[in-house]
Amino acid sequence: MILSRLVSIFLRFGEFVCAAVVLGLSAHFLHQYDKYGVGPKGREIYAVVISSLSVLLSLVWLLPFTSQFMHYPFDLFISAAWFAAFGVFVNWIHRLSCGGIWRWSGLTNGGYCSQWKAAEAFSFIGACFWLASALLGLYVYHKLGNRNAVTDGTHRRRWGRSRV
Known part of the structure; x- marks a missing residue:
């Protein structure tokens, strides 16, 4: 049980870090949209909402409670939302002249494509x-x-009707 709690804390911290990075990049993209009118505003808003929610939930669920494993359906839902955000970023990168989504050369330039690929x-x-x-x-x-x-000497039933 201690190993599962340690792994859970590691995973929650990773969730927090990834969400914070995407939140920062998406907020930067929104700022660029307001300033220059460049970029897909709806995609950026979706990424900001998902990453904000993830930052909040990962910090709350980082605290070690006995019931921290009971919200795995929410984890699965947020995972699907993150995969959708990944798809949104991939779809937008196809419209840019940044090369393929798996072309990672030249990312240290700090340009617009590098930021989108980092968010992706x-x-x-x-x-x-x-x-x-x-x-x-x-x-x-x-x-x-x-x-x-x-x-x-008897086992208790977790779900269902009582036999009393």
Whole structure:
């Protein structure tokens, strides 16, 4: 149980870092849109909303509570939202003249394409962290949570109707 908590803390910290990077880049893109009218505003707003929500939830769920593995459905939902954000970034990169989405040469220039590809990469990494967190929560909740307390020699039922 301690190993799963340590892995969970590592995953939550990774989720926070990726969300913070994407939040910063997306906020920069929104600023550039307001200043120069360049970029897809709807995509940027979506990325800001998802990354803001992820920063908040990853910080709250970083605290070690006994019920921290119970919200794996939310982790799975946020992972899907991050994969959608990754798709949004990939779709926009196709419209730019930045090369293919897997062409990573020349990223140290600090240009517009480098920033979009960084947002794309961190959104994918963040989605993987959220998915791993959901899978860990699913494993811990269903496998390790099945150890029912035995008080009188009988097992308690977790769900369903009472036999009383």
